[in-house]
Amino acid sequence: MNYQNVLEEVYEEVQDYLKKGKVANYIPALTQVDKNEFAMSVIDLEANEYNVGSFHKQFSIQSISKVFTFSLALQNYSKELYKRVGHEPSGDPFNSLVQLEYENGIPRNPFINAGAIVTTDSLLSIYKENTFDYILQFIQKITNDKTITYDNEIYTSELKHGYRNLALINMMKSFGNIENLTNSVIETYFKQCSITMSTNQLAKSMLFLANHGINPLKGDVLINEAKAKRINSLMLTCGHYDASGDFAYRVGLPGKSGVGGGIVAVVPKKLAICVYAPRLNKQGNSLAGTKALELFTTKTGLSIF
Amino acid sequence: MNYQNVLEEVYEEVQDYLKKGKVANYIPALTQVDKNEFAMSVIDLEANEYNVGSFHKQFSIQSISKVFTFSLALQNYSKELYKRVGHEPSGDPFNSLVQLEYENGIPRNPFINAGAIVTTDSLLSIYKENTFDYILQFIQKITNDKTITYDNEIYTSELKHGYRNLALINMMKSFGNIENLTNSVIETYFKQCSITMSTNQLAKSMLFLANHGINPLKGDVLINEAKAKRINSLMLTCGHYDASGDFAYRVGLPGKSGVGGGIVAVVPKKLAICVYAPRLNKQGNSLAGTKALELFTTKTGLSIF
Amino acid sequence: MNYQNVLEEVYEEVQDYLKKGKVANYIPALTQVDKNEFAMSVIDLEANEYNVGSFHKQFSIQSISKVFTFSLALQNYSKELYKRVGHEPSGDPFNSLVQLEYENGIPRNPFINAGAIVTTDSLLSIYKENTFDYILQFIQKITNDKTITYDNEIYTSELKHGYRNLALINMMKSFGNIENLTNSVIETYFKQCSITMSTNQLAKSMLFLANHGINPLKGDVLINEAKAKRINSLMLTCGHYDASGDFAYRVGLPGKSGVGGGIVAVVPKKLAICVYAPRLNKQGNSLAGTKALELFTTKTGLSIF
């Protein structure tokens, strides 16, 4: 199927939404974007590409990086990791410490900050001082693009405002659920959040999850089918913090958002998709981006429900 | 596709699981079941039936009734109802009052007790003293089976032990989120929980949700496509209380469990399914039933992820 | 010591505070008061009386009744009651259900609503249908005044708006911590809240707590010294909901407030005191009343600290 027309219709219909919502402002570096920008890319398992808007524009992937690190961790771990981070929706905001205190320092799922930090810590236990390089190489490999890197200004800015995440790390350390040095964990975590990519690159990077763990561009098995489905189900139930249920019924696809304004999603066995629009709704997800994905699944009937 | 062989394989492979877990015991009437019983039914959109075990055995549907009342409510309401009950996972057990107190008496979703009670209250505002009759008729209609009714012994037993649900109702009343008399609400709610059905009947009853709102047996539109997808997404994200994420990645289907030991699930555009095994796991969902569904989607590749 | 001059100074100095704050409005009957009224009474262990303002004006004692029922319960119970209601500050508002859910239906202390309801339930188990009569007789006895009774209009109004308290009762019933019928408990509880007294009567009624359990007017032992001190310590740590710490350091006396605008307090081994001013501060305690007591202990040096 040719999705170009659909994307162009969507682009037109979201115009009114591009002016609503607010850009993330907890770090200054994130506010310096073109607030009304929009991009959307669809890539199917045969590598056909469909794009609209500024689809080569690089933006901060932020929490979308949690999907990459969790995938890389699942290359290395199974049950050992499931004991350290759960797979249930949290019912709380992305950075809540309440649940950690009541549940012995075990985060509810890998897509809230605490869970992503445990995931990164599990990678540090394997890759040591090369952990961030391995994370970056993993992303470059699944995207087939060696130019992908991180934005040092955003990284530095994150470090300066990272108290809440330091609280999460120390809380989990007090329960014995962080194995590496606080500084190594926080630095690696903030670097992965500061990676910049375009919607085109991000759509490519999600193809292996749409294809049950196999990179359709090269045919190599990245993770097994069961683990790929696990990640998809986690994106569906936990990918959008306390707006995950809302995203599930509006869009009907496994997806993950970042406060940089990006959202990735997959249609299992069919295609991967990414949208970018930096203004966020109240729950911290791209406002026009969510609308664009809702329009896309309504027009194509590709909701998994 | 012929699913009879798959069901028979599943039946054989769950034998070891039939002796694990505990039957619900909060009311005496629920303990009087054959603890090791098992049944499973699959019905596709062409009405082909596949069954194993005691698939005509009637059991208490309990929380599966929440799917029926929410569907009936969506025939009558849209946004008015969404204001009174949310669509996010709760992160708390099925009968928690904590979230209600913090969030002004608005339950997180229609599949926890508080949300199902608001749903029933919304039906009482329309159907008055005939509400339970309308609920029963709705179930009889979608199942094409006029014999379906409720078990008076279970109903009476529920009423005797209903203090937690009375607390939920009064709490929501204090926030103005219950419109009808406490007694009417609790009686109607407990009657719907006391309805008894077989796996064969329950699988039939879910076909309209597998078919985007249209009853495939008769062709009548029960709810529109958007609402059917909404219900499916809610079953996926919230159908199993604080084990919803677990069910999503193990089974990979929208589903709803009841403490009577039944679980229903749908494969959108393909089939509906029901399994029964009364012993429950720690989260209150059928232990062997969950395993049977996991085996079914693994063998058939029908997970939506 | 003659406290008349002190009371008159206080009366003058609180004038500016009498116009601040808001009268309780959760039931209409409580709003029908003279909003700017003020009264204050001090009675020492030798029965010397000092009064200012409208000190014979009857007002709704509301939560001050919790001190009477808990005292009466301690005539009958010791450890059996301490197992059903704790003695720690709750850290939550007066009508919170959260703590009950986390702590198995055992209220933190007898001066939050849930704890007072358990106390009343414990009296119902002894005095059955005569419970309210016994409560009233107890108050009449310690005050030496047979005219004291309850206000039926307030009682009826409470019953109409009692959903939150019904939620508390049902929640505790679900944990087995309420022994009597819901209706008996709620009716007795609301009747005790609807009792009306003047500051003069209330000051008299507290003398036995200032005197280690012995009514100084008649010499009869109402409760033993240890229990009297227990009640005083509970009034100090828990007598003003989530403003108890504030009252402790401002006033420095064991006390109990009611949303009707009254506050009672005792100076152990010296005197009892009551103040009335119906406008409340944000925590639901009499605004000018709290100020008047603060001025009284500052002027007399009678703070226990």
Next chain:
Amino acid sequence: MNYQNVLEEVYEEVQDYLKKGKVANYIPALTQVDKNEFAMSVIDLEANEYNVGSFHKQFSIQSISKVFTFSLALQNYSKELYKRVGHEPSGDPFNSLVQLEYENGIPRNPFINAGAIVTTDSLLSIYKENTFDYILQFIQKITNDKTITYDNEIYTSELKHGYRNLALINMMKSFGNIENLTNSVIETYFKQCSITMSTNQLAKSMLFLANHGINPLKGDVLINEAKAKRINSLMLTCGHYDASGDFAYRVGLPGKSGVGGGIVAVVPKKLAICVYAPRLNKQGNSLAGTKALELFTTKTGLSIF
């Protein structure tokens, strides 16, 4: 009055309690004590001393240090500090982060860890790198004893196990309620907890609080009367974490415990008291120490209630 006989009776009667409870074990250094040791000292405002047991034995004062730092802070601050730390019981354990998250990083009171850390931070803003020296000099001054210092082994041990407190600091930093560097705050806080004193020294150190802010040994005003009463009322309502209510009704005195096994208390206008017994009850307060204080006030009638 001569309290020597009372102390000797108490010493005899607590013998059975000295073998109950468990020594604090969260840091190894605290476990290396004589588990069955006991000491108790009473000093009145005329400087008469009464002692039993090993009353010159130095032990880790731990949370008792919170009284000293809060007193020193009140020499320097009033309302500015009250905005940063409240004065209500928390209803939660000493190291809970839950309340901080819900209440914008403002600790409930200065005697839970978070509140004591804010207090120490407020001193760092004044005394900079000399803060700990000033804290130590303050204690030496009120005790009239220049030998008092801290235990470096305990300090080092605290630093190694300080993750929960680091979580508290970072959490409060994320709300802007910590002004100084994390390392300065945690080091100063742990040094103050590692100060060692005897019951005799600690009883002396509390005399100014029993005397409305004036050191009776020298006559100098340390803090004004209102602030001294404020500290006493805070010790009464919040001095023993979630067992404060229990201590209030058993002992009936403002007091503060430490996990090192010490408890200080004051009888306003009369005397100061300190008891030491390292085995703790479930709430983390000295088991035999609490009993000894209860016996003391029962025998002397010195309860403030």
